[in-house]
Amino acid sequence: MDATSIIDPTKSQLETVIRWLKKEHLNELHGSSGFYCNRSIIRKPYRHSQMKCLMTGHLIVGFAIFSLDTTYSAIDILEIRPAYRGNGYGRLFATQMINFLFSGGAPYVAVECSPITSEPFWRNLGFVDEEKKYSSWENPKLILRPKEDERGQGRFVMRNCLVL
Numbered sequence: 523m524d525a526t527s528i529i530d531p532t533k534s535q536l537e538t539v540i541r542w543l544k545k546e547h548l549n550e551l552h553g554s555s556g557f558y559c560n561r562s563i564i565r566k567p568y569r570h571s572q573m574k575c576l577m578t579g580h581l582i583v584g585f586a587i588f589s590l591d592t593t594y595s596a597i598d599i600l601e602i603r604p605a606y607r608g609n610g611y612g613r614l615f616a617t618q619m620i621n622f623l624f625s626g627g628a629p630y631v632a633v634e635c636s637p638i639t640s641e642p643f644w645r646n647l648g649f650v651d652e653e654k655k656y657s658s659w660e661n662p663k664l665i666l667r668p669k670e671d672e673r674g675q676g677r678f679v680m681r682n683c684l685v686l
């Protein structure tokens with residue numbers, strides 16, 4: 523895996539992400555239409571600085587949409603560009619997003635497994651069932667809480683992965 527960084531995307535980088543989602547949608551890669559149908563949902567958090575991109579050099583390999591306040595926090599969408607999947611980028615990006623949310627005061631991190639095929643990915647990172655197990659779309663809802671000694675320290679240790 524090449525060296526990575528996480529950035530707040532520019533407008534032009536947002537449009538690059540939307541273009542790749544459109545291409546994915548048109549190609550129906552991996553038997554699903556992806557998040558292109560959520561493009562207006564993605565543009566809104568972008569305007570509110572609730573979007574991050576994972577970069578290798580100048581290339582965007584993934585993006586995430588998140589919610590963060592002191593009573594609720596979630597990774598609403600996280601996607602790795604199809605051609606880059608299976609190389610550890612997803613795990614790295616998710617771990618860094620979790621770290622970012624906990625250092626920003628998140629009490630927990632919630633995810634809705636949509637597509638449902640992502641459920642093992644989140645469970646692998648330590649997420650467990652939320653009290654209400656399914657969303658109204660019948661997707662599994664999972665949650666991750668910080669260990670007491672890691673809360674608010676800006677550092678979160680995931681299984682097999684340390685993020686500083």
Ligand SMILES: CC(C)(COP(=O)(O)OP(=O)(O)OC[C@H]1O[C@@H](n2cnc3c(N)ncnc32)[C@H](O)[C@@H]1OP(=O)(O)O)[C@@H](O)C(=O)NCCC(=O)NCCS
Pocket residue numbers: 598599600601602603606607608609610611612613614634635636637639640641642643646
């Ligand atoms: C889910 C996703 C982010 C994973 O990214 P990735 O870069 O392929 O994942 P990684 O290479 O970092 O793999 C991390 C681990 O998760 C596992 N994994 C990845 N995708 C998985 C899937 N769909 N089902 C089960 N396990 C999966 C890998 O085997 C790996 O396990 P390991 O650490 O024990 O070896 C990526 O497949 C994706 O963008 N999917 C479409 C969008 C999506 O489902 N987003 C999540 C819901 S918002």
